Amino acid sequence: MAANKRVLGVDIGGTKCAVSIGTPDGQLVDREELGTDQSAEPAKVLDDLQRIASALLVKHKLTLESLLGVGVSCGGPLDTSTGTILRPPNLPRWEAVPVRAILEEAFPDVRVVLENDANATAVAEWRWGAGVGFQNIVYLTLGTGIGGGIILDGKLYRGHSDLAGEVGHQTILMNGPICGCGKRGCLEALASGPAVARLARESLNYGRGRALLAAAGGRAADITAKHVIECAKRGDALSMGVLNEVGTYLGLGLANIVQILNPQRIILGTLAIHAGELLLSPVREALSEYAWARSLEGCKVVAAGLGERAQDLAAISLVDADSA
Numbered sequence: 001m002a003a004n005k006r007v008l009g010v011d012i013g014g015t016k017c018a019v020s021i022g023t024p025d026g027q028l029v030d031r032e033e034l035g036t037d038q039s040a041e042p043a044k045v046l047d048d049l050q051r052i053a054s055a056l057l058v059k060h061k062l063t064l065e066s067l068l069g070v071g072v073s074c075g076g077p078l079d080t081s082t083g084t085i086l087r088p089p090n091l092p093r094w095e096a097v098p099v100r101a102i103l104e105e106a107f108p109d110v111r112v113v114l115e116n117d118a119n120a121t122a123v124a125e126w127r128w129g130a131g132v133g134f135q136n137i138v139y140l141t142l143g144t145g146i147g148g149g150i151i152l153d154g155k156l157y158r159g160h161s162d163l164a165g166e167v168g169h170q171t172i173l174m175n176g177p178i179c180g181c182g183k184r185g186c187l188e189a190l191a192s193g194p195a196v197a198r199l200a201r202e203s204l205n206y207g208r209g210r211a212l213l214a215a216a217g218g219r220a221a222d223i224t225a226k227h228v229i230e231c232a233k234r235g236d237a238l239s240m241g242v243l244n245e246v247g248t249y250l251g252l253g254l255a256n257i258v259q260i261l262n263p264q265r266i267i268l269g270t271l272a273i274h275a276g277e278l279l280l281s282p283v284r285e286a287l288s289e290y291a292w293a294r295s296l297e298g299c300k301v302v303a304a305g306l307g308e309r310a311q312d313l314a315a316i317s318l319v320d321a322d323s324a
């Protein structure tokens with residue numbers, strides 16, 4: 001019975017990796033973290049993760065038969081049909097790594113599912129977080145970058161080559177600031193964490209922004225999105241203005257998505273969780289300006305619901321209890 005089954009989650013990131021054990025209904029049982037050694041061969045990292053996984057299984061007296069499957073969440077690009085990690089920018093040594101085949105060999109007869117991290121988090125938010133009960137949702141990460149995941153008619157939408165949901169790279173501003181992807185004026189270059197910091201630094205001219213500068217220890221170069229949010233919460237006008245500008249860009253980007261997909265929930269990650277209404281309020285305002293009122297009926301913009309557990313649950317959510 002699926003009720004006694006467990007799911008193994010493997011989260012592979014640029015700074016850390018984690019192995020977790022969860023139930024098919026989204027309860028996190030245990031987890032173990034490992035710093036990512038960027039210079040290590042992928043085979044070595046996967047070996048370490050397998051060892052951690054085996055130790056966790058022993059600790060919880062679980063056999064391979066009790067596993068419903070292994071969910072692997074990793075930054076793209078990747079190929080979900082073959083289970084291959086292609087070449088994530090944050091993992092430079094990982095090139096064409098057949099992670100599914102490797103883990104299937106390590107855990108015989110256990111199903112292994114690979115998915116990009118933003119899609120995986122979208123699935124987790126949909127199954128257990130802010131998207132529960134809805135068939136059409138869009139999720140945006142809003143961290144260092146802006147990744148996205150789209151659930152359409154109750155199913156993750158991957159697109160032709162696993163590249164659907166790259167909502168952070170829609171062009172918002174012609175000839176705008178350069179984006180990590182090489183284009184100009186992408187939403188990610190205007191509304192990610194680093195974009196908040198950059199806009200704040202650029203607003204410091206003419207002696208404005210003393211409170212923000214003080215929060216960053218006196219050095220403009222050290223200002224982060226976290227400082228901006230902290231200062232905005234204390235009522236600093238410049239910081240609030242930055243979040244207002246970022247929220248407007250974001251709302252414009254979301255309006256484009258709303259016009260195309262007509263979702264019921266738009267779920268926003270990191271920045272929205274920390275900034276709350278300071279960001280969500282300008283987002284909603286821009287949305288109502290740039291999207292049809294009819295398209296917005298029944299559509300809510302909310303902060304993500306899974307908080308700190310999101311990354312572990314993302315990997316775990318990939319193994320669907322119903323497919324056992």
Ligand SMILES: [Zn+2]
Nearest residue numbers: 169179181186
């Ligand atoms: Zn871009």
